Amino acid sequence: MFVTAAIAILVTMALVLVRALLGPTVYDRILAANMFGTKTVILMALIAFLADRPDFLDLALTYALINFIGVLAVLEFFQHRVQSHSDTADKSGESR
Amino acid sequence: MTLVFGTFLLSMMVLVAIAIVREHNLFVAVMLSAIFSLLMATNLFLLDAADVALTEAAIGAGISTVLALGALALTAEAEQRHRPKYRWLSIAIMVLALVALLYSTQDNPRIGDPEAPVHQHVAPWYLEQTPILIDIPNVVTAVLGSFRGYDTFGEVLVILTAGIGVLFLLSAGRNDLLPNPRRIPDNTIRLRQHTIPHVIGKLLAPFIILFGLYVQFHGEYGPGGGFQAGALIAAGVILYGLVEGERPSLALVPPNLLYGLSLGGVLLYGGVGIASMLLGGNFLDYSVLMTDPIAGQHWGLLLIELGVGMTVTGVLLSIYHAFAARDPH
Amino acid sequence: MEILGLFNYWVFVLLLMTGLFAIIHKSNLIKKLIGLSIFQSAVFLFYVTLDKIDEGTAPIIRDTDLVDQIYANPLPQVLILTAIVVGIATTALALAVIVRIKEEYGTIEESEMRELDRYLS
Amino acid sequence: MTLDEAIYNQLPALQVIVPLIAVPLVAMMRARHLAWLACTLTSLLSFGIAVVITTELLAGATWQYAMGAWPAPMGIELRIDSFSALLLLIVTGASTLMLLAARVPIAAQIQSIRQPLFYAVWLLTLGGLIGILVSGDAFNIFVFMEISSLATYVLVAAGRDRRALAAVFTYIVMGTIGATFYLVGVGLIYMMTGTLNLADMGVRLEQVADSRPVMAAAAFITVGLALKAALFPLHIWLPNAYTRAPHIVTAFLAACSTKVAIYVLLRFDFLIFQESIPNHALHFAGLLLPLALAAMIVGSWVAMFEDNLKRLLAYSSIAQVGYILLGAGLISTTGLSAAVLHMFNHALIKGVLFLAVACLGVRLVQLRLSELGGVARHMPWTMSAFAAAGLSLIGVPGTAGFVSKWQLIVAALEVGPWGLVPIIAIVTSSLMAVVYIWRIVETTWFAHASTAVASVREAPSWMLVLVWLGVAANVYFGLQPQLPLTLATGAAELLLESCCD
Known part of the structure; x- marks a missing residue:
């Protein structure tokens, strides 16, 4: 049961990773990074149950919180750059 | 699996x-x-x-x-794209090194091998003696704080060095060492304009800090301790800074306080060590702190973890502010 | 399964070399720094691989009635906790140096910095 | 137990803790003079402790101390023997001397509000270096290596122009690679032995001798530490870092930082790998001797044509690392004791030379030889001290430099006919030193005065007193080398204790 779920999560992670690596725009990557974080949280929780140590859910909680901060920071700085030099940011977003 | x-x-x-x-x-x-x-x-x-x-x-x-x-x-x-000189030569050298290293791993013990030397010496002693000598469930905390507490003292100093170093480097040509809230231009847009991240971020920040405190004081029983707690608390305050802007964040937790926390944590850690010297033990021998050696260990661990948490929080936030409050021009 | 018994070490070596490649070949200082942190992360993986023991679990002792429970080796974990902190300290300091370099040189490309210094002297 | 005894038993710990505990206190101070005073007194106290420890260890014993009172392989152990004692004297002595002289040059180079932080970082460097020297635990050495390295980066970055920043970035990258290599090496040994204690490692490695991970560990540790010690050809970070750092910092670093790396290198290679890797002595010598010889020749060669005074001396330092490792590569008691002795003497020589440069730096901005014409006629005391220390660098009889070079030649003669190669290298490199020192002396004393130096005055007299104190030490240890020689011989015997011959 847990194993099946974990495998499903791993496959999803791989798919998300493809998006993160290929882009093409920066927004794709931001979304991919966020989603990857979410998947990690779930995987963490699953591993905790698989290893029969549910007390380690603390870790999953940490990941969830940190992931939120990371994504906010990315958005914040990205927005900052778009506003300060709108040309360069757009270009770098589209060219990849 | x-x-x-x-x-x-x-x-x-x-x-x-x-x-x-x-x-x-x-x-x-x-x-x-x-x-x-x-x-x-x-x-x-x-x-x-x-x-x-x-x-x-x-x-x-x-x-x-x-x-x-x-x-x-x-x-x-x-x-910028550029083509380094001697590219293929150094790639060739690296591939050679890679092959040599891969070859050298062939004699490594297989992962998880119970017969591996690392599981025979020293480590079993830690696992056996921690419940007896220190009496806390988390053996990692016991080794970190007590058996190898001197390393951890060094680690706190490494963090302090980075903190002082960043402040020193970024104050070149300026009149103050620490970011001054009144000098920061309040024209930064930040995420204040976007309601959802603003509200969620503001709601979440205190809970992250609370969770950080839990990790700090629960470190003897579960995963966690001063470093993790310090990083989490710093992350919580950083979140507040992200959604509210630098100036309110610096007003909430003033740079002087952060600097004091960084130095105070090291003093607390070193102070525990010196106290154990004064009580007739060796440096960082917590057993002499109380009449009951195990209680002494508990108190010692609690205090040094607190010192670690203080320094890590203070330094990480000081470094963050040193970057975030800096004028890009 | 036996063939995967050394997989972690191979990944360690690969990451070590990937990081080193970025350090040597990239002219951009931030890129070099990212390479440096991959280089350091490789070592984290190596050390923590050593702590694993079959049928073991994290070295946080559970109810004392589980007497035959096997625990992983706590020592490499302690060492790597320290190493992670050293890593972030180095990164922070190097980032501060890069920020200062940008302010003084106007660029963070090593090749351009060299050109600028040549003019100076 | 009386109070005296209680303090006495804690000395090894106090040696390292005193400067480190003082760090937050100094960093809290707002007044720069107070910070300088506190820093200097702390350094002086460390020097005092080092002297007491050395006098105890002259007999050749080792002093152990269990941190946290946990027994050795479980807890971390401090372990001081005559080798570490000699290095402790160098590090604490150099730090104290430079700090005493530091107030004027630092006031000129660093804004006053930043000075307390500067002194705090200085103490971190000092504490980190001491921590490496007294430690008996492989991982603990890494931690303290990082403290001293990070602090050193900051000290170097305090230099006044932007090239200091570029130099520091290279230094950070190289230093971190070196430290990480060391960490990988320690991890590999740990994998094979399960211990981190140096003494315990040596014992337990014998059982797993001649395995590939141990060979890899030896390679990683040797390369990593050679990088930190700036052994040719891994020296590229050193000239820029030394040239761009504030003058007093250069004087401190030149006197001790690379030597501490060499200390760790010798410890590992002689005490741990010697027994566990067959023919290790042969590999070690085979790798080190050619590089050491190359360093001696190349370093001196570049120095002969260098215009920047500090860079010139930095290249000379690279050559001197060659001398030290040449002695070590001969793998004999005489060779090793010559190497260790040269570490001591070179610290004395380079410390004084760079201190004299710092005196020049107080009065002059540019330290290019082409712009220093006739400066000695305005600053005779500074430049005659420089010349005197230069004589010691060349190895003129009656100076400290002579004693260790003579020892090196004696050690090379013991090897037999092949010993002629190192002797030729030593003589050639010394002749080159004559050339570059003479170039400096000639320019500064006899060349036509350039306009830049027309109005300079002699350096502050307090700094001159300290420089001449250093010169006096050079002469004293040239005539009375018993103290460093005893410690060096003790160190050599200790390192070769387990070896074949």
Whole structure:
């Protein structure tokens, strides 16, 4: 049961990773990074149950919180750059 | 099962690492580094290193991403393409080194081998003696805080060095060492304009700090301790700064306080060591702190973890503010 | 399964070399720094691999009635906690240096910095 | 137990803790003079402790101390023997001397509000270096290596122009690679032995001798530490870092930082790998001797044509690292004791030379030889001290430099006919030293005065007193080398204790 779920999560992670690596725009990557974080949280929780140590859910909680901060920071700085030099940011977003 | 999971995750990690090196947009490279860190942390957890996984997540994926983004905002966002000299020569040397190293790993003990030398010496003693001598469930905390407490003292000093160093470097040509809230232009847009992140961020920040405190004082019983707690608390305050702006964040937690926390943590740690010397023990011998050696160990661990937490919080936040409050021009 | 018994070490070596490649070949200082942190992360993986023991679990002792429970080796974990902190300290300091370099040189590309210094002297 | 005894038993711990505990206190101070005073007194106290420890260890014993009172392989152990004692004297002595002289040059180079932080970082460097020297635990050495390295980066970055920043970045990258290599090496040994304690490692490695991971560990540790020690051809970070750092910092670093890396290198290679890797002595010598010879020749060669005074001396330092490792590569008691002795003497020589440069730096901005014409006629005391220390660098009889070079030649003669090669290298490199020192002396004393130096005055007299104190030490240890020689011989015997011959 847990194993099946974990495998499903791993496959999803791989798919998300493809998006993160290929882009093409920066927004794709931001979304991919966020989603990857979410998947990690779930995987963490699953591993905790698989290893029969549910007390380690603390870790999953940490990941969830940190992931939120990371994504906010990315958005914040990205927005900052778009506003300060709108040309360069757009270009770098589209060219990849 | 975990072996297969690990193999899969590790392969992804190698792919991400190569992608990071090839990526020319630095902003994207930093984001990929965060993914790399998350993968690393998951692997560490699979390898039964819960404390390390917690630290890697909080510091690697959280704090260092934020710091790198802060530095990027002040520098450049794209790498210029250039062709280094002697490219193929050094690639050839590296491939050679790679092959040599791969060859040298063939004699390594297989992963998880119970017969490996590392599981025969020293480590069993820690696992056996911790419940007797220190009486806390988390053996990692016991080794970190007591058996190898001197290393941890050094580690706190490393963090302090980085903190003082960043303040020193970034104060060149300026009139004050610490960021001054009144001098920061309040024209930064920040996320205040966007209601959802603003509200959620503000709601979440106190809970993150609370969770940080839980990790701080629960470190003897579960994964966690001063480092993880310090990183989490710093992350919570950083979140507040992200959604509210630098000036309110610095007004909430003034730079002087952060500087005091960084120095105070080291003094507390060193003070515990000196107190144990004055009571007739060796440096960092907590057993002499109380009449009952085990109670002494408990108190010692509690105090030094507190010192670690203080310094880590103070230094990480000072460094963050040093970047975030800096005028990019 | 036996063939995967050394997989972690291979990944460690690969990451070590990937990081080194970025350090040597990239002209952009931030890129070099990212390479440096991949290089350091590789060592984290190596050390923590050593702590694993079959049928073991994280070294946080559970109810004392589980007497035959096997625990992973706590020592490499302690060492790597320290190493992670050293890593972030180095990164922070290097980032501060890069910010100062940008302010003084106007660029963070090593090749351009060299050109600028040549004019100076 | 009386109070005296209680303090006495804690000396090894106090040696490292005193400067480190003082760090937050100094960093809290707002007044720069107070910060300088506190920093200097702390350094002086460390020097005092080092002297007491050395006098105890002259007999050749080792002093152990269990941190946290946990027994050795479980807890971390401090372990001081005559080798570490000699290095402790160098590090604490150099730090104290430079700090005493530091107030004027630092006031000129660093804004006053930043000075307390500067002194705090100085103490971190000092504490980190001491921590490496007294430690008996492989991982603990890494931690303290990082403290001292990070602090050193900051000190170097305090230099006044932007090239200091570029130099520091290279230094950070190289230093971190070196430290990480060391960490990988320690991890490999740990994998094979399960211990981190150096003494325990040596014992337990014998059982797993001749395995590939141990060979890899030896390679990683040797390369990593050679990088930190700036052994040719891994020296590229050093000239820029030394040239761009504030003058007093250069004087401190030149006197001790690379030597501490060499200390760790010798410890590992002689005490741990010697027994566990067959023919290790042969590999070690085979790798080190050619590089050491190359360093001696190349370093001196570049120095002969260098215009920047500090860079010139930095290249000379690279050559001197060659001398030290040449002695070590001969793998004999005489060779090793010559190497260790040269570490001591070179610290004395380079410390004084760079201190004299710092005196020049107080009065002059540019330290290019082409712009220093006739400066000695305005600053005779500074430049005659420089010349005197230069004589010691060349190895003129009656100076400290002579004693260790003579020892090196004696050690090379013991090897037999092949010993002629190192002797030729030593003589050639010394002749080159004559050339570059003479170039400096000639320019500064006899060349036509350039306009830049027309109005300079002699350096502050307090600094001159300290420089001449250093010169006096050079002469004293040239005529009375018993103290460093005893410690060096003790160190050599200790390192070769387990060896074949």
